[in-house]
Amino acid sequence: MLSSSEGRVTWQGANIHSLGEEYFTQLTYFGHRPGVKDELTTVENLRVAAGLSGIALSTQKAADALQKVGLAGRESVPARLLSEGQRRRVSLARLVICTTKLWLLDEVLTALDKTAIVFVGSLIEEHLAQGGMAIVATHQDLALSRGLTQRLELTT
């Protein structure tokens, strides 16, 4: 969302500013704030998120995705009753259903427990194995197989 102060960001050889919405069709972003509406139930949140990125998601499929991220039985719970970690899991479920190539994950592990962290790791690996790309910024350790990943350590 910020424009770069130097250099340029390209996607498949074209500058992302000239690509515009075309670039967004390939992108799933996971930010600091989970992007989950308090008043909507978990299933509604997921269906709206999918609908906005152009995927028609049935209630059943949304429930399946929520089950995968460990929210089984909470399909009709309003998101305001969830804990911070559970809210982020609702947001993670977007990664399960999305069909985009590029994932931008910013501090994706915040407020997640150990099993969820392992799950995120496997989700990313599965995505990479299918030919996807993921850029992950994190302060915590994320165990990913070395073959497919590059690690940049940033220090101030």
Next chain:
Amino acid sequence: MLRWIVWRDLILAWRRRADALSTLFFFVIVVSLFPLGIGPETELLRSIAPGVVWVAALLASMLSLGRLFANDYQDGTLEQLLLTPQPLYLVVLGKVAAQWLTSELPLVCIAPLLGVQFGVSNETLKILVISLVLGTPVLSFIGSIGAALTLGLKSSSVLISILVLPLYVPVLIFGAGAVEASIMGLSPSSHIYLLSSVSILSLIFAPWATAAALRISIE
């Protein structure tokens, strides 16, 4: 896509209906205070009716504008909306449409009832409703620009009023003018035509300006 945005915002508004109701009650109370304060002087009430109803509608719409993007901004859903593969123009159009349906349409519906307090004729009430139907979308559209520009600022609600209320002046003049013409027995059509053209112009240009303002605010 547009359907999803409108559907989402309508559900959100329904689950938070106290917000929409407070706008409506604000409108009702402000308009009702004038006959109470001025007393039973029919002539005077009749002549101030158009202005009072229209000014109250402007002020009431200010109440809901602050919420238009602020809630989405706080919980991070606005970021997601900005990154959807559809033009931002459509996102804004959907959100403004939902805002109009939940916050402005109730005002339009109750306005004839309030007009009765001012002793205006049925014909005039009809013109009042027509002018509101044409004018209130402009309030939503222009207001959305202000809401997007002041996103994330402290004291943004005051700032929105200062930014947006002056821009409402043409709508106020044509809207109240149409009703006034009808009260004086003249044809309100010229005012109505002008109001329609303002309405169409804002439909075309305002979402575009709001989209640009949102991009600036989110950076």
